[in-house]
Amino acid sequence: MDAKTRFAKRITSLPPYLFARIDEKKREALSRGVDLINLGIGDPDTPTLSPIVESAKIAVTRPEHHQYPSYEGMLSFRKAVADWYRRRFGVTLDPATEVVGLIGSKEGIGHLPLAFVDPGDVVLIPEPGYPVYHAGTLFAGGESYFMPILEQNGFMPDLDRIPEAVYRRTKIMFLNYPNNPTGALATDAFFEKAIGLAARYGFILAHDAAYSEIYYDGKAPKSFLSYPGAKEVGIEFHSLSKTYNMTGWRVGFAVGNPSVLSGLLKVKSNLDSGIFQALQEASITALELPDSDLDALRSLYQVRRDVLVPGLNRVGLRAFAPGASFYLWAAIPKGMTSEQASLALLEKTGIVATPGNGFGPSGEGYVRFALTVGPDRLKEAVERIRTQRLFGA
Known part of the structure; x- marks a missing residue:
């Protein structure tokens, strides 16, 4: 890059946008024909009302x-x-x-x-x-x-x-x-x-x-x-x-x-x-x-939360039941980094989750899951993790 097209310092000081990196990894997995269960970015999977x-x-x-x-x-x-x-x-x-x-x-x-x-x-x-x-x-x-x-x-x-x-x-x-x-x-x-x-x-x-x-x-x-x-x-x-x-x-x-x-x-x-x-x-x-229209959406996420939280806890993660939002924060076993856990989930199970350290250093040791697929797919995600014994359970 020559001097005329060199980025400003304010751009070069920015970390790579977290979700752009996740999209790149997803594309690589999809190109290999992986059946992804995407619990990464918080984008609702049901249509606008x-x-x-x-x-x-x-x-x-x-x-x-x-x-x-x-x-x-x-x-x-x-x-x-x-x-x-x-x-x-x-x-x-x-x-x-x-x-x-x-x-x-x-x-x-x-x-x-x-x-x-x-x-x-x-x-x-x-x-x-x-x-x-x-x-x-x-x-x-x-x-x-x-x-x-x-x-x-x-x-x-x-x-x-x-x-x-x-x-x-x-x-x-x-x-x-x-x-x-x-x-x-x-x-x-x-x-x-x-x-x-x-x-x-x-x-x-x-x-x-x-x-x-x-x-x-x-x-x-x-x-x-x-x-x-x-x-x-x-x-x-x-x-x-x-x-x-x-x-x-x-x-x-x-x-x-x-x-x-x-x-x-x-x-x-x-x-x-x-x-x-x-x-x-x-x-x-x-x-x-x-x-009442929003109650229906909340009920949908309640079912999903109540499937995934106990499911993750059974397979070796320590998942916190959110009081609100459609995100689920889970602590990973010691000896594994957030990035290692997210890559293992993607490469061995086809599950997209967000490494906690992508949100800041204090997120190290955690991964984030978004409740943006239905309960059957969430149960399948838990079963994939259990089968691969990713987290020792």
């Missing part, structure tokens, strides 16, 4: 939707988000100032540091965690300070272990509950402490709640914004991707503090042109669906 699809079919024929949309999203879409938050969480939002539409929550998460982080500023990032928190920080020239989320702490960062000097340089703290990759939920006391720290040190608390609607045993997670003082210090990201099986539609939103959303909107208005309005119309339909 039919009322949403029908709404999109109608909306796409309307000429007014064929022009540039507004950057922040149609007011009708933002009102639907605010109505959903009131029904679901008891949180009151002003659709005009406290809701911004996103081209998927990933886009907003990646853009937020560009609005607030200067070189030398710190961003607190849960680790293991979603890689975009770190990537967005690097793009903004900020410094990532990783907060380990460890099993012994219930997969919550120990906020008391972060030095005061780091807090004083912090511009943003990212949190993510229900958690990817562990499936853990945070306690009320944890959120209250994080909000207090954000208020004390003047940083933004950005909560990624993309998995709040995939929960188990009827125990619905709270919104971060339902806690006192939350809206004064931060925002919450959400996505229709997992909740309504709309991963490919790329519709999400951020809600909460108007000043923080205003900064995010300034970045967005310079880098994108908003969500296609026909998709916003379909998303309004999604947000207005009765909760």
Whole structure:
């Protein structure tokens, strides 16, 4: 590569995107004719709910939707988000100032540091965690300070272990509950402490709640914004991707503090042109669906979780039953790395799982499974592992 096409330092400092590496390994296995059971990337295997699809079919024929949309999203879409938050969480939002539409929550998460982080500023990032928190920080020239989320702490960062000097340089703290990759939920006391720290040190608390609607045993997670003082210090990201099986539609939103959303909107208005309005119309339909439609999806994942957790525990892994999300975090036997375990699963059983260290060093010793195939295939996956005795059981 000559000097003109040499990548910028911000690109060369990025680790390879985890799921791109997994796709490469999958392609190699498929080329060998392997019957893959893909429990890697969290992409729902059931179609988008039919009322949403029908709404999109109608909306796409309307000429007014064929022009540039507004950057922040149609007011009708933002009102639907605010109505959903009131029904679901008891949180009151002003659709005009406290809701911004996103081209998927990933886009907003990646853009937020560009609005607030200067070189030398710190961003607190849960680790293991979603890689975009770190990537967005690097793009903004900020410094990532990783907060380990460890099993012994219930997969919550120990906020008391972060030095005061780091807090004083912090511009943003990212949190993510229900958690990817562990499936853990945070306690009320944890959120209250994080909000207090954000208020004390003047940083933004950005909560990624993309998995709040995939929960188990009827125990619905709270919104971060339902806690006192939350809206004064931060925002919450959400996505229709997992909740309504709309991963490919790329519709999400951020809600909460108007000043923080205003900064995010300034970045967005310079880098994108908003969500296609026909998709916003379909998303309004999604947000207005009765909760019984989502109960059916939750029941589907409940069956899958209750098949895979005990199955993995029988074959030598130590699997944690997620409180929410469609991810399952499992500890592997000592003497084997996460990468070795994932490669053995792929090469010897045709099962795609994600190595835990791909989400950060504290993920070493774990693998992540996504509950994105039916119970029969999950039982088959367990049987393949048992037959090969990969983990000694």
